[in-house]
Amino acid sequence: MSHTEHVDSHAEYNKPRLFLVSVIALATAGMAASLRADVASDLQRVFFDPINKAHSTQMIGSFLGIPFLGFAFTIAIGSPLLDAIGMALLLPMCAVCFILGTLTILFASHFVSGPALYSTIWAGALIMGIGWGLVETVINPLMTTLYADNKTGKLNALHAWWPGGLILGGLLGYGLGAAGVVWQVKLALVILPSIVILLLCIGVKYPPTERAAAGISMGQMFRELLNPMFLVLFASMFLTAASELAPGQWVDLALTRTVHMQGILLLVYVSGIMFVARHFAGPLSHKLSAIGLLWISCLLAALGLVALSLANSPVTGVLAATVWGCGVCFMWPTMLATASERFPRGGALLMGLMGTAGTLSSTFVLPLMGHVFDTKKIQLAGSEAAFKALSGDALNDVLAQASQASFRAVAILPAILLIVFGCIWLYDRSKGGFKAVKP
Numbered sequence: 001m002s003h004t005e006h007v008d009s010h011a012e013y014n015k016p017r018l019f020l021v022s023v024i025a026l027a028t029a030g031m032a033a034s035l036r037a038d039v040a041s042d043l044q045r046v047f048f049d050p051i052n053k054a055h056s057t058q059m060i061g062s063f064l065g066i067p068f069l070g071f072a073f074t075i076a077i078g079s080p081l082l083d084a085i086g087m088a089l090l091l092p093m094c095a096v097c098f099i100l101g102t103l104t105i106l107f108a109s110h111f112v113s114g115p116a117l118y119s120t121i122w123a124g125a126l127i128m129g130i131g132w133g134l135v136e137t138v139i140n141p142l143m144t145t146l147y148a149d150n151k152t153g154k155l156n157a158l159h160a161w162w163p164g165g166l167i168l169g170g171l172l173g174y175g176l177g178a179a180g181v182v183w184q185v186k187l188a189l190v191i192l193p194s195i196v197i198l199l200l201c202i203g204v205k206y207p208p209t210e211r212a213a214a215g216i217s218m219g220q221m222f223r224e225l226l227n228p229m230f231l232v233l234f235a236s237m238f239l240t241a242a243s244e245l246a247p248g249q250w251v252d253l254a255l256t257r258t259v260h261m262q263g264i265l266l267l268v269y270v271s272g273i274m275f276v277a278r279h280f281a282g283p284l285s286h287k288l289s290a291i292g293l294l295w296i297s298c299l300l301a302a303l304g305l306v307a308l309s310l311a312n313s314p315v316t317g318v319l320a321a322t323v324w325g326c327g328v329c330f331m332w333p334t335m336l337a338t339a340s341e342r343f344p345r346g347g348a349l350l351m352g353l354m355g356t357a358g359t360l361s362s363t364f365v366l367p368l369m370g371h372v373f374d375t376k377k378i379q380l381a382g383s384e385a386a387f388k389a390l391s392g393d394a395l396n397d398v399l400a401q402a403s404q405a406s407f408r409a410v411a412i413l414p415a416i417l418l419i420v421f422g423c424i425w426l427y428d429r430s431k432g433g434f435k436a437v438k439p
Helices: 003-009 015-078 087-111 115-146 151-159 161-178 183-188 191-201 218-226 228-259 263-288 290-310 314-328 331-342 344-381 384-389 392-410 412-430
Strands: none
Touching (some): 015 087, 015 161, 015 183, 015 191, 015 344, 087 115, 087 183, 087 191, 115 151, 115 331, 115 344, 151 161, 151 331, 161 183, 161 263, 218 228, 218 344, 228 344, 228 392, 228 412, 263 290, 263 314, 290 392, 344 384, 344 392
């Protein structure tokens, strides 16, 4: 397919509107994630403590974690079926899931009580996670189809709105909380942009995916899974996502006592960096190539994680977070774009599997960070009994050093990828530079 044919074949589609609804859908997913985290303590106090106070924190952890699982399974199952079911159905369905999941949580106590109440709220969070999975099932292949000549730039610009949604939800939750607004109103805000998504989806025509438009069969799509280079990228996605998502979840818990400021403020700051920087990924990828951009990202991420492990003041904390944020900001969308540029025959399936790998990475890495933290604190104290006897400044000092050790442990992940992406980058340059593969 020539460049001219590609442009003409998509002239009938309303690209600005499709991009806008994709942006709103992803921002809504980010906003929902922030607001769920914001109301978690209210759910624990109002509902979970009366059910089982001894394990209510574990229940909250499950509530916050289940959307990631819903996302992972939805995108893994939905991606290969995208062309069969159609974007026109799946994208508005994400809004339906956001609304249904939110209403399930809001009104759970009106219909059930006791242990069934926890299960119902958990189910509401799962439905919201399915909505998030449907968003990325559709918007990633949609962007690579509409903007086949600028996949890295457009995917990064689109994915700027994930941190954008996190920031919006975080600020709304904080502001309304300070004003004394009840948690139900805060969570219900998710419904408003979901309605906008439904309205924008009315009457919109969606293109077939790049793979389907090229006449690539399902069998050929699945055969791309066996390509050794895809397997390298798939494994690398675990490490790039773990370098971003796991430390992001760990920041407030681990760094607040070491940098002497609320760790969540660092996360909001980093989200701001990601929002701005992702709009410049297109020019950077054209200059460096997508793999070159990933190599630079991994270098900064590794240095940033080491710096976060050494930070001991608000100033050093912000400086370290800046380096880490500049490193991880391009990783997720650029990994998706790289898979699509190199394996367009894999279509939505390969992009979906990349997203699944990225989301599941935190499931493995967060427990690892917790293990490093617990092991280090006992080692520093001398024994488990000695640690239990600590209090005051001595306890805080041990916990601070354990926090730093957990960040140093994760720094090895992007450092490993310096070798992987470095080899691919050098190979591409030896061939005169990488050119995106046409399906």
